[in-house]
Amino acid sequence: MDMIVTQGLCKTFKGKRGAGPVEAVRDVDLQVRAGGIFGFLGPNGAGKTTTMRMLTTLLAPTRGTATVVGRDLFREARALRQDIGYVSQKGGAYEYATGYENLVLQGRLYGxxxxxxxxxxxxxxxRFGMAEYCKRDVRTLSGGQRRHVDLGMGVMHDPKLLFLDEPTTGLDPHSRARFWDVIRTLRETGVTVFLTTHYLDEADNLCDTICIMDHGRVVASGPPEALKRAVGADFVTIGVAPEDAERARALLAGAPGVKAAELAGDAVKLSVEAGERALPALLPRLAEAGIAIARVEMSRPTLDEVFLRTTGRGMSEAQGESDAEGGAGGWG
Ligand SMILES: Nc1ncnc2c1ncn2[C@@H]1O[C@H](COP(=O)(O)OP(=O)(O)O)[C@@H](O)[C@H]1O
Ligand SMILES: [Mg+2]
Known part of the structure; x- marks a missing residue:
């Protein structure tokens, strides 16, 4: 079953104080299957939050159609809201109540x-490992602990589909990793998670499928592995003794799966179709020729290369642009 299907979803904000209109979301077609973690990736200002607010019925689209959890976004908004959870970037916990009280209150609000x-x-x-701090006021909690409370509030009514807007922005690496674990446990219990992020490593590690947004449009979508694979080859670097280098290069250049072989110092740098398949056949070739192997490294294209290939600029550059615009994209 599809959890989200959109066709031609658009949102144009009227410009304020003489500024022109902002086409925040342009013709977005999405298909999100049930049961995985779907990552909506893009730099600040790409249109992630705007899309999510439309899908959660908080903002009316300018054009387009959408079905969320099998319900029409316009005609069945009320029923749809029962089946989804939404944790905004700021979170919604009361500072002067404990984490536990916030959870109970949220449950009561859902009836x-x-x-x-x-x-x-x-x-x-x-389930979320909050026992240690859930009886403390939210205002005294760390960023990571707060995010756990926010997330807990989002699942009190057992939604089938959970929306998380930049859930780990600003967290330290350790807290992020812990948060990812909790999100994975949600997936195990059958909840479909739709999250936005501008962290490439987060999308790569956590998400089963991603959709890359830029300037309001979808520029690429699919499983991270497939997107990286489509960008191109893996690199394999094999270090040998300097006197063996040219012989090694010539031997490896003709091996199956090798697209290119060049010398890089006392190493041979290969561009190969699929590193994990090519590598086991490459090493014996050298051994048979009596060439000792000093080191082996493999590297794959990253999502940054996917972003670069589809938008013509790197993700950090794109993040910088919106900062230069005075944070127009904002985090809010
Ligand atoms: N209420 C609004 N009024 C006018 N422009 C807005 C509003 N909300 C967002 N925008 C603009 O829409 C674009 C997309 O914003 P947003 O969806 O928040 O991006 P993201 O979440 O990917 O950072 C940005 O250019 C932003 O400035
Ligand atoms: Mg946002």
């Missing part, structure tokens, strides 16, 4: 009885 809300809050605390 759970007091007992049911407490039981669910206990389960969320256990």
């Amino acid at each position: 759970l009885t007091k007992a049911a809300a407490c039981a669910k809050a206990d389960a969320v605390v256990a």
Whole structure:
């Protein structure tokens, strides 16, 4: 089943104070299957939050159609909201209540009885590992702990589809990794997760499928592995003794799967179709010729190369642009 299907989704904001209109989202076609982690990737200002706000019924599209959890975004908005959870970038927890109280309150807002809300809050605390700090006021929590509370609030009513807007922005690497683990446990329980991020490594590590946005348009979509593969070859570098280098290069140049072979110092640098398949056949060739191998390295194209290839500029450059525009894309 498809969790989200959109066709030609557009959002144009009227310009304020003489500024021209902003085409924040342009003709976005999406298909998100049930049961995985879907990453919406792009630099600041790409249109990620605007798209997510439309899909969660918080913002009316200018044009286009969308079905979310099998329900029409326009005609069945109320029923649709019961099936989705949404955690905004800022989160929605009350600072002067404890994490636990926030969870229970959220459950009550969704119509759970007091007992049911407490039981669910206990389960969320256990599942997300929040026992240590859930009885403290939210204002005293670390960034990572707060994000766990926000996430817990988003799942109190057992949504089928959970939207997370930049859930790890600003967290340190350790907190990010812990947060990823929690998101993975959600996937295991069958929740479909739709998250936005501008971290390439996050999209690569966490997401089953990604969609790359730039200037309001989708520029690439698919599983991260497939996108990277489409960019091009893997690189394999094999270090040998200097006197063997040219002989090694000539031997390897003709091996199956090798597209190009060049010398790089006392190493041979190969461009190969699929490193993991090519490598086991390459090493014996050298051994048979009596060439000792000093080191082996393999590297793959990254999502940054995917972004570069599809937009003509690097992701960090793109992030810089929106900062230069005075943070027009903003984080809010
Ligand atoms: N309420 C608004 N009014 C006018 N322009 C907006 C509004 N919200 C967002 N935008 C503009 O739409 C574009 C996309 O913003 P946004 O969806 O927040 O991007 P992202 O979440 O990818 O950083 C940006 O140029 C932003 O300035
Ligand atoms: Mg945003």
